[in-house]
Amino acid sequence: MTLGGNVAVVFGGSRGVGRACAALLAERGADVAVVCRSNLREAEVTAQAVRAAGRRAHVVQCDIADDAQVAAAYREVREALGPFRLLVSSAGVTTAFTPVRELSPAQWRAYVAVDLTGTFHILHHGAPYLEAAGGGCVVVVSSIASQMVPARNAHGAAAKAGVDALVRVFAKEEARRGIRANVVGIGLTETEMGARAVESWHPDTLKRVVAGIPLGRIATPEDVARSVVFLLGDEASYITGKVLQVDGGQFIGG
Template sequence: MGERSRAAKGGRVTGTFAGRVALVSGGSGGVGRAVAADLARAGADVALTSHSHPQRAEQAAAAVRQAGRRALVLPTDLRDASATEKAVARTVAELGRLDVLVHAAGGDVDWAPVRDIQPQGFADFIAIDLVGAFNVIQPAVRHMHGAGGGAVVAISSIAAQMCQSRNSQGAASKAGLEALIRVIAREEGRYGIRANAVSIGLTDTEQARLAFERWGPKATEQVIAGIPLQRIARPEEVARMVLFLAGEEGGYVTGKVIQVDGGQIIAA
């Protein structure tokens, strides 16, 4: 990717993304916003896709601009392959290139036993969470293939390995996403494209807060108490790993799923 290392603001060391362009799908979510802000502080111009939360996407774009970088908000339904094609094309047309894709979008899990999930509900979740990921990753990889390289980082979940009860949707979808990332790494490595995933545990996002409401206070407290570090992650902690994988420091890392979960998966 050609990035040089330097110390970023706040004492963090990240890859320098000066002159680079990143597309963050799900840029209105907690992790997506944190990633966009860190990429901008490291020198990247950032395009963000959002479907359900335009105001949050604009807030994320404002943070990018505050860091002195260009921002582009792209209202996009990831279930629509033609819409994701257009999002990638607009990123290249308006920001000049595409070096990094961070896929941070996802659906809301219907926490229920397999026997109680409606088939259409399962299919709808997969359409958003897994097919949507494919729809945005494919055109980005096509562009990077022709442009001489790039980096793809997908936000996954420890649900893929934990296979929790009542989370068949998340487990199936994220396992598929991680497999997709590994296949891309194998297919595209010779063309200068790296692909990795960051598998997160409980993280302080709007989506997690919705889950906490569904679980109730007692169950939520029990889950957090079972995490070895005794707390949930901050989105910024996930973002640091994303920047490592997307930048020069992670330049020899591909096809990997790296957990940022406070040890949650080993305590399950």
């Protein structure tokens, strides 16, 4: 599959799944805008990987919870790299697993502001650019928590369920403009964010969770990136409004 001649914008591209997506997009022929909230050094490492593949890269700093910053980020990308047709959102935050009765309202608001409202900002401001480019495709990285509803993760499950619904509605609204949108719902994945998420678990919990994954291992960022890039490509041109679980069977494993 080739994506040659396209420009992709990857939110959350400084590391983890976002970095893997940016690298694979470049390998498949796309120029990439790497968007990060604060870690410009790591974002530049991603950009260097894109350039090493012979593609153009541009780093943008943006807090997706801030509506104005997202709008400004798109303007900067358009000026630096030209029209873009591919959007990936892998941006997110981590909050320790906490029961509802102990989760503070401030923690709830901070999580939802990035994961759910931030996704709204990305779609809201990105849609006109995709339409102007003649159509395009969006993939948002979500979580199987939206359907598994694990205890002590109400903030994650609720926000990701909202993300899944938001993207599906967006897909229905924008299809007539040549814009597709899908979700990749991931399970436990080998990323820094994933490691922070399990720090609050009981020592035996990680072993139990991995044992319950039918394919017997935790996902790598590259596992996720391959599915994201597939959904962005022409081979998936008749797929929109879907939630693809990339979890090694973790959801069905219980």
